Amino acid sequence: MANYQDLIEEIKKLDTELHTKDFLLTWEQSTDELKQVLNVAEALRTLRDENISTKVFDSGLGISLFRDNSTRTRFSYASACNMLGLAVQDLDEGKSQIAHGETVRETANMISFCADVIGIRDDMYLGYGNQYMREVGEALDFGKEEQVLAQRPGVVNLQCDIDHPTQSMADLAWLKEHFGSLENLKGKKIAMTWAYSPSYGKPLSVPQGIIGLMTRFGMDVTLAHPEGYELIPEVVETAAKQAEESGGSFKQVATMEEAFEGADIVYPKSWAPYHVMGKRTELLKANDHEGLKALEKECLEQNAKHKDWHCTEDMMKRTQDGEALYMHCLPADITGVSCEEGEVTEGVFNKYLVDTYKEAGWKPFIIASMILNRKFGNPEDILERLMEKGKRRVDG
Amino acid sequence: MANYQDLIEEIKKLDTELHTKDFLLTWEQSTDELKQVLNVAEALRTLRDENISTKVFDSGLGISLFRDNSTRTRFSYASACNMLGLAVQDLDEGKSQIAHGETVRETANMISFCADVIGIRDDMYLGYGNQYMREVGEALDFGKEEQVLAQRPGVVNLQCDIDHPTQSMADLAWLKEHFGSLENLKGKKIAMTWAYSPSYGKPLSVPQGIIGLMTRFGMDVTLAHPEGYELIPEVVETAAKQAEESGGSFKQVATMEEAFEGADIVYPKSWAPYHVMGKRTELLKANDHEGLKALEKECLEQNAKHKDWHCTEDMMKRTQDGEALYMHCLPADITGVSCEEGEVTEGVFNKYLVDTYKEAGWKPFIIASMILNRKFGNPEDILERLMEKGKRRVDG
Amino acid sequence: MANYQDLIEEIKKLDTELHTKDFLLTWEQSTDELKQVLNVAEALRTLRDENISTKVFDSGLGISLFRDNSTRTRFSYASACNMLGLAVQDLDEGKSQIAHGETVRETANMISFCADVIGIRDDMYLGYGNQYMREVGEALDFGKEEQVLAQRPGVVNLQCDIDHPTQSMADLAWLKEHFGSLENLKGKKIAMTWAYSPSYGKPLSVPQGIIGLMTRFGMDVTLAHPEGYELIPEVVETAAKQAEESGGSFKQVATMEEAFEGADIVYPKSWAPYHVMGKRTELLKANDHEGLKALEKECLEQNAKHKDWHCTEDMMKRTQDGEALYMHCLPADITGVSCEEGEVTEGVFNKYLVDTYKEAGWKPFIIASMILNRKFGNPEDILERLMEKGKRRVDG
Known part of the structure; x- marks a missing residue:
């Protein structure tokens, strides 16, 4: 694993817009953006290996919506949210009122008042999964624009019909x-x-x-x-x-x-x-x-x-x-x-x-990196500060 | 949205007993009490909008019991617990041993050893939902009195047969x-x-x-x-x-x-x-x-x-x-x-x-306010301290 | 309840190896080890009763796997994880891909990249439950040894076919x-x-x-x-x-x-x-x-x-x-x-x-003690530090 300071220096050199868009297909990201996701993931992993807290959220929700079974990705997503300080709240469509026929726009906004990220797996329906994620993203843009939402949660593709970027x-x-x-x-x-x-x-x-x-x-x-x-x-x-x-x-x-x-x-x-x-x-x-x-x-x-x-x-x-x-x-x-x-x-x-x-084993850190890069335009500063603070994850 | 300090001054003037009773029907609350719930909700929302932590619990559980489907209220409750620092633990009666025929008194106490609030939706059975919440409340009073429970969790009505106060x-x-x-x-x-x-x-x-x-x-x-x-x-x-x-x-x-x-x-x-x-x-x-x-x-x-x-x-x-x-x-x-x-x-x-x-969008803050007002007799002090501390919710 | 400092002094005198092994059967533990679990549980309870934070984890997952219904133990486990600072992530085998026929070794590692403890209830199959927990433990040992896992989560027996140690x-x-x-x-x-x-x-x-x-x-x-x-x-x-x-x-x-x-x-x-x-x-x-x-x-x-x-x-x-x-x-x-x-x-x-x-009411504290003792070889130091810091659990 590369030296922590080197990773940060590399991140500083990269030209990216990751905090302005959802990560839905790798081929929609520039090479610099892909490199940044890797570097931030490595940096987070280094912090954790050195028992240093990676929490950047004091509170906030990470929502998950799994329209297909999942163990690895579910736990990776939970790990990613947890290491950043978010609590996972699962949207179980079976226990919700979604069957009532409500729109994607409505559901997306209703669950997002206090959410910082929404991870979605929707891989069963060819031609629909990725599209659904985009509809959720547009609904969230709408909600933010109309001041329904105080923050615009990022959307992470946890596997769709087209790509499985995490x-x-x-x-x-x-x-x-x-x-x-x-x-x-x-x-x-x-x-x-x-x-x-x-x-x-x-x-x-x-x-x-x-x-x-x-x-x-x-x-x-x-x-x-x-x-x-x-x-x-x-x-x-x-x-x-x-x-x-x-x-x-x-x-x-x-x-x-x-x-x-x-x-x-x-x-x-x-x-x-x-x-x-x-x-x-x-x-x-x-x-x-x-x-x-x-x-x-x-x-x-x-x-x-x-x-x-x-x-x-x-x-x-x-x-x-x-x-x-x-x-x-x-x-x-x-x-x-x-x-x-x-x-x-x-x-x-x-x-x-x-x-x-x-x-x-890389998946939790890749997802955490995607969340962090979506939320912040300056991950290098955040990573430097986390290392400086050096708060111990496990206080033994 | 009103000025933060004004909200606090207004709260100081109100005469309320919210911390002594569960919020089960709005018409059981005095007008001052209703105003206080609104004011504290607005104050919490202001803090969050200004990226200031609203956590008053370092740890503790917020229990949810949904006897009917829910999306909005479920996520609002999760958001409310999370913003105050509580972890949500859902009581899924299907996965519990409750079918064994145990009493409300027993269940209420068994789940509450480390709980600070219990949110209940029970709206399907006319004549029973609100009554069930009262039975839970009485069971918790009993548990506290008998030193079974170190703290008496509040009960929040997340919709019953009579009222839907949140x-x-x-x-x-x-x-x-x-x-x-x-x-x-x-x-x-x-x-x-x-x-x-x-x-x-x-x-x-x-x-x-x-x-x-x-x-x-x-x-x-x-x-x-x-x-x-x-x-x-x-x-x-x-x-x-x-x-x-x-x-x-x-x-x-x-x-x-x-x-x-x-x-x-x-x-x-x-x-x-x-x-x-x-x-x-x-x-x-x-x-x-x-x-x-x-x-x-x-x-x-x-x-x-x-x-x-x-x-x-x-x-x-x-x-x-x-x-x-x-x-x-x-x-x-x-x-x-x-x-x-x-x-x-x-x-x-x-x-x-x-x-x-x-x-x-007001529901998460209304619920958080109900929890906070049920727990503390001095919300004005708590709100002042949160603003003073000014801990950032998202440390970007 | 004994005096806090007395409890710590008693713990110092005990000769235990709890942090080197999973707690799967009480008769595999020395008497000193059983006493230590009791003492640490009492100390944690004292801290909580005095409104002092018992969090030793800044982040981390506590995984639960319930192969049988549970209310009491589920909530006790959730309480234990929460009081130590871990977020509970439930492995619901019905919503996972485990039916695909994957091995215990694989599942155990896949869920554990960021886990500090795994609590398991497996009491339905005589001759299998306790054995399954041991297989999980061996899989985790393997994962740690092979550097798949950065930390080796402890395994807590939440009831098996042989014993119900919590x-x-x-x-x-x-x-x-x-x-x-x-x-x-x-x-x-x-x-x-x-x-x-x-x-x-x-x-x-x-x-x-x-x-x-x-x-x-x-x-x-x-x-x-x-x-x-x-x-x-x-x-x-x-x-x-x-x-x-x-x-x-x-x-x-x-x-x-x-x-x-x-x-x-x-x-x-x-x-x-x-x-x-x-x-x-x-x-x-x-x-x-x-x-x-x-x-x-x-x-x-x-x-x-x-x-x-x-x-x-x-x-x-x-x-x-x-x-x-x-x-x-x-x-x-x-x-x-x-x-x-x-x-x-x-x-x-x-x-x-x-x-x-x-x-x-003792169960949440017993489980928390088992987790803490499994993680740390020096619980007395940790307990002393928690009391010294005196961070309030509820900041009212």
Whole structure:
């Protein structure tokens, strides 16, 4: 981990507008902005490791809205809010009056009178999740403008239909830690590949998030999946364009084998095909249980044709010195552990288990950084002051 | 918003016993006490707007018990506890052992060893909700007396079968803000009227709360509803008596048109008839699903005869200069938005949308004020000290 | 309550290793360690009673995982975390992705990046609950060792299949308060007896916890239950061995009458037979609803043969001067109140109601003490500093 003062000096040099906009897609942020999120995350982690309080809020609410299950992200968000001094208040739509048919504008304002951030997971409905976050953001802008709200809470994307920025940024922080610097990532080959899993309906946001972010830093990004498992075309185009701009490369190949060839990093993970997610969205909206069952059956049969997309010891041998770094957002579908046949063998997974845990360990700090950067235009001052004060987190 | 020091001076002049009793019905409080709740709420809001910490608790729990769905009040309560320094702990009766048949006395004490306030919503059972809050209060008195509890948590009524004091007090705070002072409310005509909604079973507590509170301040209060939609007779009597005492007036009329005539403020809102709520309570207690379905059907048919109780542009023209202030506790049933035919047209609602949001925005501060006033006999000292200390809420 | 400085002096003399291990079974702790938990709990309670802040954490999470319903323990845990400065984050397995089949190791690490304690209730599955807590502990050791976790959260047993240490330690704190000192408990006769209840499936952890703890302090412990309601044999053996070592005694008798004879303390409480709990565990794991129903029926019929195991006024007359202290972990099955025929008559229960409430009131402080002792090797220093600082909890 870099020296604390160096991190602050680096932040001072960056030209960013993070405090003026919500962090909804990594490709809407400048490279400086992405670097700032990483640096502030590292600084917060350093403070915490040195038992120094990172509280910048005396009070205030961090609201969470999970429209899909979550363990990792839920706890990361809770950790992030807590380390900054915010209390988490969950909006459980089942226990609210939202079914009454109230508007997004109304709900967004009603929960925000004393809120400093709203974290949202909405990844089930293709074409709707990210859009919903933007509607919430606009509603909050409206509320602030009209003096309904004394402060405008930031919105953090805790996974949508398009991107999973807290995941991909945590992944990037981990790669920076593992390889020593962002500079060192240049020319590294990362293989984002589909992998078989006996489940269906997994969001596209992780693979999209990875190709949409790693192409920013001069990496050679390879995407691979069976035919029919395409990602959202616009995101793939964005990735290609970014690779060119950053001096890296982006290509698509048709097999896991090819993708793994000479890779420095592999990220084998299951996802549902774009068109299936679209169909599923319509069925979910129509509450068509029969249709969903039929789609699941069809999809699982389709999946089952691709069981050879399996991250095995043999597959890993194809990578750089047979020692590529294995990554996963977790939980992985581990063959013989969490399912009969899955994304990865137990042997490969266990070899990299600690790595994947460390990868996950960045998420609380990435989210805290996003909140802090959204709230304050001068994170460097805040970080300096926290270190100076040196208030102990645990007073033992 | 009034000057902070003025607010404190005003509080000093008031003669109140708020710290000796739970705030369960507004008509059990003296006028001075109601004013104090408003003033402390304004002072807390001023502090927060000036980024000054309002924490008076270093630690402690604020317990919530919601026996009905809630978004606004839930978040307002969470905000109130948080701004004072309390952590919210929800009592989810579904996840507790309360079904075992334990007594109110036991539950109330078991959750209160480290609690400073208990907020309760219990509005479904006519004749029971407010009574339950009193039983909790008595149980806490017993616990304190018997040295089971080191402190006696206050009880805050977050809506019962009779009153919705955090709503009506927030409404009053909004009227005070809107019209400039409580003094200015004298002689203003407010129309609390029933309105059509395609739902049933809505509590009586809002209309009762409004006529029970606004008659305290010299307003001309008009209540209107179709035949069969009577409120609890005792509350109506109380309203009439209070109007007389305060130099205002109270009358009932038979149509929305008549009620709106010349009104300065209109509050059109659906509710279920008293006798239906009574019948529903019996059916709910008997777990009689068939009976409840039949009642719902009957009630919706009954409602449908009164679709002309609709707050339209034309209806608004009857009010003072056609520009009465529209109020609602939200969410409103908006025609063409949240339902096909509802309480209010989209045009009228949207014209006053920001107003209704600002109305709602007072609730966190009203609740915080109730908690603070219940805990401390000297809020003026506390408010002075908070301003003096001037600890920043957000340390940016 | 003992003098604060005396408590600290006593703590200084104790030889303990509480900060190196999780508190999972009382009989794994030395007598000094048990005394230290009591003393620190008393000291925390004294601070709170004197309105002095007990916060030792500036921020940090206290995680809870309840695999069974809970009111008392849930609120006690929340209170304990709050008084020390931790925010509670509940792991709701229903809202998580845990069903995906992830390992205990993974879940334990994923939730712990910013956690200082994890409290677990897992009492439904005989042979699994305590084991699960140990697996979580080992996973956390692994995470700390591998630098996945910056700190190793403690694990607190909030009731397992074997012991209920936060309950039994709170019971012991209450006995110490009631009789004046641990010394005074020597030679006191306590009767831990089964009692009839029209329910089934109640864990064995309370009676096991009581005989496993009270035999440490020279008490004369009598266990009584109908044939077929045996406890886990190893725990009974442990109790017998401990009684011998502590200069007390342990015996089993066949009737409540015999157990109550001359008792100073009685603890009549229902539980399910060991073999039934084993059978139930298998049925629960197999998701065998029919089997569970049949078992419940059989078990309730079996219970009904022993309705004479009833703590009545007449039964109480057999105790020391007819005035034994009645204890219960609550909620009790009170005849004519929470059930037709139960563990205890209303008369007996009400006579001791305040006592049982005070008994329960120790739990928040016992849990806080366990957390504090697990985190810090020098609680005496921390307690001294808290008193010196004298920061007011409620700043009125």
